[in-house]
Amino acid sequence: MMTHILPSAGLVLAALLAGFSTGCSAGIELDPPAPEQEAELPPLFAFLTPQEHLTLTAVDDVDPDTHGVQLDVLIQVNDLENNIALESVQLWVNNQTVYEAEVKDGLHGRTAHFRGIPVAPNAHHQVLLVVDEGGERLLRSHIRVPMQGGADTGCSRNVTIDGDLVLDGQSALPFAADTDCVTITGDLVVSETPLQDFFVLSSLVSLGGDLVIENNASLQSLIGLYDLEHIGGDLRVVQNPLLPADEAETLATQAGVAGDVIITGNGD
Numbered sequence: 001m002m003t004h005i006l007p008s009a010g011l012v013l014a015a016l017l018a019g020f021s022t023g024c025s026a027g028i029e030l031d032p033p034a035p036e037q038e039a040e041l042p043p044l045f046a047f048l049t050p051q052e053h054l055t056l057t058a059v060d061d062v063d064p065d066t067h068g069v070q071l072d073v074l075i076q077v078n079d080l081e082n083n084i085a086l087e088s089v090q091l092w093v094n095n096q097t098v099y100e101a102e103v104k105d106g107l108h109g110r111t112a113h114f115r116g117i118p119v120a121p122n123a124h125h126q127v128l129l130v131v132d133e134g135g136e137r138l139l140r141s142h143i144r145v146p147m148q149g150g151a152d153t154g155c156s157r158n159v160t161i162d163g164d165l166v167l168d169g170q171s172a173l174p175f176a177a178d179t180d181c182v183t184i185t186g187d188l189v190v191s192e193t194p195l196q197d198f199f200v201l202s203s204l205v206s207l208g209g210d211l212v213i214e215n216n217a218s219l220q221s222l223i224g225l226y227d228l229e230h231i232g233g234d235l236r237v238v239q240n241p242l243l244p245a246d247e248a249e250t251l252a253t254q255a256g257v258a259g260d261v262i263i264t265g266n267g268d
């Protein structure tokens with residue numbers, strides 16, 4: 001008769017441990033611990049006032065006795081969190097006038113306070129504020145200034161352009177700068193122009209066809225087009241290297257595009 005001898009529990013455990021040890025010595029590698037993720041740095045600048053896409057009222061005018069609108073601009077400066085120390089900040093208004101304010105510690109942390117900045121409304125009262133650091137434009141905000149009387153008064157000088165309008169750096173605008181509202185029944189093509197913004201088209205309110213903005217090497221903002229209420233065709237914004245892509249996305253959201261939206265090859 002053959003007798004079967006069962007191994008004890010201790011012998012089984014010892015054998016398992018020996019096998020594990022042998023496997024480790026044979027080159028079995030364990031996954032390395034996951035690297036620690038670095039904390040995300042806050043943006044260098046942030047507008048505390050005014051808010052993005054704000055329409056100013058009489059309350060926002062800090063000097064009502066002076067002609068026009070005088071605005072206080074308060075910018076949060078997260079320089080120390082980004083391992084730099086700034087002494088001052090520059091603010092551009094409508095790509096034309098630059099102001100400078102000292103960075104100070106205050107109630108909201110480190111801030112730059114621009115007091116009584118005159119915002120001269122253009123034909124349709126859109127204003128672009130841009131914060132500059134070392135020649136690089138890092139933060140922008142679009143606001144609107146209502147016409148006299150505290151509210152927009154509508155269109156008193158209307159122009160309708162039948163067909164397409166092409167701006168290529170050589171073309172002249174077929175309407176006066178003080179026109180309130182412009183409608184183009186066809187396409188608007190802006191290509192290879194020296195434009196930095198669209199203040200020259202700030203009276204455009206409706207477009208029957210496509211809006212094409214392409215290959216404009218100097219274009220930095222779509223300010224001037226934010227009163228455009230309707231685009232009947234496609235929106236194509238491509239190959240404008242200095243234009244932030246989010247501006248094109250904002251325009252696509254606000255303008256009501258009936259066709260396709262193509263945004264590619266622009267700036268960060």
